[in-house]
Amino acid sequence: MVGAGCAAAVLVAFGGVSAESIEGSIKASPSTDARSDSDQQDHYWRVWNGALPEKRETGSHDDVLAVLTGKFTGPPIGCTFRFRGGGLDPSTLAARTGTQVRVENRDAFTHELAVVGLAGFTPLEAGPGKARVISVPAGGPWELSDRIYGHVDGYLHSMRELVACASVTPSGKFRFDDVPPGPYSLRVLRGSEQVAVQRVTVPAGKTLQIDPLALSKIGRK
Amino acid sequence: MLSRLWYLVLALAVGAALAGAFLNKSAASREADFQLEEQLRRDRVEAELWMRLDARLRLDALASIAVEPEVRQTLRSSSGRVGTPNSGVRRRLSIKLDALNTKLEEGRGDMVFAVDTEGEVVATLDKTSPGSDQLGKMPLVRDALRGFMRDDVWVYNDEVYRMAARPVFDGGRYVGAIVHGMKIGDDLARRLGAKLPNASLVFFYRDRLIAAHSGGANALTSTELKSILPTTISKMTGSTESVEVGERARAIVAPVRGGAAHAQVGYLIGRQGSTVGLGGLFANTFKEDVASLPWLVVIGIPLLLLLLGLALLYMEHDKGVVILVKSAESLAKGEQNSLPAGKLRRHYRKIAEHLNEALRSGVGFKEDAKQRASVDLDQILNTTRESADTGYFGYPAGEAPTAKRVALDDEPEEQPAPPTAAPATAETARPKRAPSVRPKRASSWPSRAPSTRQPVAAAIRHTDESLTPAPDDPPTRPNALLEDYDGFDEPEENTQVKHVPQSLLEASAPVAQGEQTHFREVFDQFVATQKECGAPVSGLTFDKFVRKLHAARDQVMKRHNASQVRFTVYVKEGRAALKASPVKQ
Numbered sequence: 001m002v003g004a005g006c007a008a009a010v011l012v013a014f015g016g017v018s019a020e021s022i023e024g025s026i027k028a029s030p031s032t033d034a035r036s037d038s039d040q041q042d043h044y045w046r047v048w049n050g051a052l053p054e055k056r057e058t059g060s061h062d063d064v065l066a067v068l069t070g071k072f073t074g075p076p077i078g079c080t081f082r083f084r085g086g087g088l089d090p091s092t093l094a095a096r097t098g099t100q101v102r103v104e105n106r107d108a109f110t111h112e113l114a115v116v117g118l119a120g121f122t123p124l125e126a127g128p129g130k131a132r133v134i135s136v137p138a139g140g141p142w143e144l145s146d147r148i149y150g151h152v153d154g155y156l157h158s159m160r161e162l163v164a165c166a167s168v169t170p171s172g173k174f175r176f177d178d179v180p181p182g183p184y185s186l187r188v189l190r191g192s193e194q195v196a197v198q199r200v201t202v203p204a205g206k207t208l209q210i211d212p213l214a215l216s217k218i219g220r221k
Numbered sequence: 222m223l224s225r226l227w228y229l230v231l232a233l234a235v236g237a238a239l240a241g242a243f244l245n246k247s248a249a250s251r252e253a254d255f256q257l258e259e260q261l262r263r264d265r266v267e268a269e270l271w272m273r274l275d276a277r278l279r280l281d282a283l284a285s286i287a288v289e290p291e292v293r294q295t296l297r298s299s300s301g302r303v304g305t306p307n308s309g310v311r312r313r314l315s316i317k318l319d320a321l322n323t324k325l326e327e328g329r330g331d332m333v334f335a336v337d338t339e340g341e342v343v344a345t346l347d348k349t350s351p352g353s354d355q356l357g358k359m360p361l362v363r364d365a366l367r368g369f370m371r372d373d374v375w376v377y378n379d380e381v382y383r384m385a386a387r388p389v390f391d392g393g394r395y396v397g398a399i400v401h402g403m404k405i406g407d408d409l410a411r412r413l414g415a416k417l418p419n420a421s422l423v424f425f426y427r428d429r430l431i432a433a434h435s436g437g438a439n440a441l442t443s444t445e446l447k448s449i450l451p452t453t454i455s456k457m458t459g460s461t462e463s464v465e466v467g468e469r470a471r472a473i474v475a476p477v478r479g480g481a482a483h484a485q486v487g488y489l490i491g492r493q494g495s496t497v498g499l500g501g502l503f504a505n506t507f508k509e510d511v512a513s514l515p516w517l518v519v520i521g522i523p524l525l526l527l528l529l530g531l532a533l534l535y536m537e538h539d540k541g542v543v544i545l546v547k548s549a550e551s552l553a554k555g556e557q558n559s560l561p562a563g564k565l566r567r568h569y570r571k572i573a574e575h576l577n578e579a580l581r582s583g584v585g586f587k588e589d590a591k592q593r594a595s596v597d598l599d600q601i602l603n604t605t606r607e608s609a610d611t612g613y614f615g616y617p618a619g620e621a622p623t624a625k626r627v628a629l630d631d632e633p634e635e636q637p638a639p640p641t642a643a644p645a646t647a648e649t650a651r652p653k654r655a656p657s658v659r660p661k662r663a664s665s666w667p668s669r670a671p672s673t674r675q676p677v678a679a680a681i682r683h684t685d686e687s688l689t690p691a692p693d694d695p696p697t698r699p700n701a702l703l704e705d706y707d708g709f710d711e712p713e714e715n716t717q718v719k720h721v722p723q724s725l726l727e728a729s730a731p732v733a734q735g736e737q738t739h740f741r742e743v744f745d746q747f748v749a750t751q752k753e754c755g756a757p758v759s760g761l762t763f764d765k766f767v768r769k770l771h772a773a774r775d776q777v778m779k780r781h782n783a784s785q786v787r788f789t790v791y792v793k794e795g796r797a798a799l800k801a802s803p804v805k806q
Binding site: 051 | 377
C-alpha cells in the first residue's frame with residue numbers, strides 16, 4: 001500500500017492526476033476449504049467435542065483477488081502478498097509481466113514456497129520475517145505450494161498491464177486505493193481462473209462504487 | 222548293467238536330494254523374507270496403533286487446559302475483536318499455560334498455544350514468539366475452532382511436533398482452541414520401540430534423522446537405516462513393501478499421519494532377518510519335528526536301496542570275480558583246464574573266453590620266450606624230481622613211458638609217438654603225455670631256444686673238481702645221482718634222467734648182458750663223451766663211477782618198482798651227462 005501511495009503521489013506530482021479509490025464486492029459465497037476434512041491421512045482423530053454443536057465455517061475469499069489492468073506504467077499498486085496464519089494471504093497472486101513479486105513470511109515459522117513450473121525459481125526456506133522474491137515472466141498462471149505445509153496452495157498470474165491488486169474480505173468486499181483516474185479493466189481472479197471482468201473508469205475526485213460482481217462458476221484462464 | 226542303472230539311480234537320488242536341499246533353502250529364504258516382510262507390516266500397524274492411542278491420550282490430556290477458567294475467559298475476551306489482548310493479559314495466560322502444561326507430566330507439550338476464534342495466538346509457551354502470530358489457516362487449528370478435537374504432525378521451524386488441539390468453549394460458544402505439540406525425538410522413538418521388540422526405529426525429516434531407537438546389539442543401526450532414506454522416501458506414500466537394508470535385513474517405511482507427511486516426515490522400522498543357508502534349514506528344527514519323522518521310511522528305504530545296490534553289485538561283479546578267482550586257482554592247480562565262461566556274464570565271460578582261447582593256443586610272454594625255454598627245461602627236470610612219486614622222470618607213473626615199454630614193446634605202432642616238435646633234439650624227446658586238453662601246447666615247444674644238447678644217447682657231465690667223490694659221499698641217493706652227477710659231489714649240478722628214445726634204448730639196452738657190463742659200457746661212453754667234449758677225465762675211475770650208478774640204480778628201482786635201470790650218456794651243455802631209465806619186467 002505504501003508503494004501504491006508513492007506511485008499515486010508521483011502521478012499527482014508529475015501528471016496532475018488525482019489518486020482515487022474503487023470499492024466493490026462480489027456475490028459469490030465464501031469458499032470453504034474442506035480438503036483437510038476429506039483427507040483422512042492428516043490425522044488419527046478428528047472427533048466432535050461432544051458439548052457444543054459444530055461451528056459452521058465462516059469461510060473466506062482468500063483465494064479471490066481483484067485486479068485492475070490498464071495503461072499504467074507505474075509499479076503495481078497494492079500487489080503485496082504474504083504468508084500469514086499458516087497459509088498464503090491471499091492465495092491468488094498477480095504480478096506484472098517482467099517484474100518481481102515479493103511473498104513475505106509473517107508467520108512465526110518457516111515456509112518454503114515453491115512455484116510449480118516456473119523456471120529459475122528454487123524453493124528455499126524462508127524463516128519468520130523473511131520474504132521470497134519471484135521473477136515473473138510471461139505465461140502462467142503457476143501453481144504455488146509450500147514444501148513444508150501441504151495445505152498451502154495458490155496461483156500466480158502474470159499480467160502484462162497490471163495496475164493494482166486488492167484482496168477480498170470474508171464478506172466479499174474489496175477496495176482499490178490510490179488508483180489514478182482513467183479507464184481500466186476490473187478482473188476477479190480465483191485460483192487459476194479469471195471469474196469476472198468489468199471495464200471501469202475511475203473518475204477524478206471521487207471513489208468509484210461498483211455493483212456487486214457475479215462470478216462465473218467456470219472461469220477463464 | 223543293473224549296477225550301472227543303480228549308479229544312475231544313486232546319482233539321480235543325490236541330485237534330487239541336492240536339488241531338494243537347495244530348493245528348500247530357496248523356499249526357506251523366501252519364507253524368511255516373507256515372514257520378515259509380514260513382521261515389518263505388523264510392526265507398522267503396531268506403530269500406527271500406538272501413535273493413534275498416544276494422540277488420543279494427548280487430546281484427552283488437553284481437556285485440563287481447555288476447561289481452565291482463566292484460559293476460557295481470556296480467549297473469550299479476545300475473540301471477536303480485531304487484534305489481540307494487551308501484553309499483560311497475554312503474559313498472564315502464558316504463565317498459566319506453562320503451569321497447566323507442567324501438570325501434564327509425560328504429556329507435557331514442548332509448545333502450547335491458546336488461540337482465539339480468529340486463529341490469533343493469544344498465549345504461548347514460547348517467550349520469543351512474535352506478538353501477532355496467526356495459526357488460523359492451519360487445518361488442525363481451523364478444525365479445533367469449529368469444535369473438533371484433532372491431532373496432526375507439524376514441521377515447525379525445522380522441528381517436527383506431534384500436535385493435538387481441542388476447542389475451548391465458554392458460555393455456550395466457542396471461544397478458541399488449545400494447541401499442543403510434542404517434539405518428535407529419541408524419547409518417542411524409545412517408547413515406540415519398546416512396543417516393537419528387536420526392531421530398530423528412526424523418525425526422519427527429509428534426509429535427516431530426528432529420532433532413533435535401536436532394537437539391540439544385533440539389530441539394525443540408525444546409520445544403516447539412514448542409508449536407505451533416499452530410496453525409501455520415494456516409496457513412502459502408498460507403498461507397503463519393505464526395502465532391503467543389507468544382508469538379510471529389511472525395513473519398512475511409513476509417513477507420519479499428519480500434515481508433515483507432505484514435508485517428507487516419516488519413520489522407518491527395520492529388522493534383521495535370520496540367515497537361511499543349507500545348514501540353516503535345520504536351525505529352527507524342534508525336537509518334536511525330529512520325533513515326528515517317519516524313521517521307518519527315512520532309514521528303511523535307504524537301507525533297502527543299499528541292499529539292492531549291493532545285491533546288484535554282487536550279481537554283476539563280485540560273483541563273476543569270485544568265479545574267476547576260484548577258477549583261476551583250480552586252473553593253477555590243474556583241477557580244471559579252462560575257465561567256466563558259461564557261468565559268467567558280459568565282460569567276465571569275454572575275459573574267460575579270451576583266456577581260454579589263449580590257454581588253448583599256448584600264448585606266453587614273448588619277451589620271456591628265450592628264458593622260458595630254459596626255465597621250462599629246468600621246470601621239467603625239477604618237476605620230474607618233485608613228482609617222483611608219480612613218475613621219477615616227470616611223468617605220472619601210469620603215463621610215463623617206462624623203459625619197459627620202450628625197450629620191450631614189440632609193437633612200435635603202439636608206442637607213444639615222439640614229440641613232433643623236437644625232431645632235431647631227439648635227446649629231449651620225451652614220451653607223449655597223456656591226452657591233454659591242451660593239444661596245442663606241444664606244438665609250441667619248437668619255438669623254444671635251441672638246446673645245446675647233442676643227439677647222443679647218453680652223456681655224463683662232470684667237473685674236474687668233482688670227478689673224485691669224497692669217501693663219505695652218500696653212495697645211494699638218486700637225487701644225488703641226478704642232481705650231483707656232475708662230479709658226483711656237487712649237489713647243485715644236476716644229472717637228469719630223461720626219456721630215452723626207443724631206438725636208443727633198443728640199441729643200448731643189452732638185455733643179455735650183465736649189469737656190470739652195462740656199467741662198463743656206460744663208463745666208457747661217459748669217458749669218451751667227456752673227452753669229445755674236451756672235458757678232463759683224470760681222477761674218474763670206474764669204481765667210483767659204478768658206486769654212483771649203483772646208488773642211482775637202487776633209488777630208481779625202489780621208486781619205480783623196476784627190475785632194472787638203464788643208463789644212457791648224452792651231452793648237456795658241453796659235458797657228458799647221464800640219464801637213468803627204469804625198466805620194468
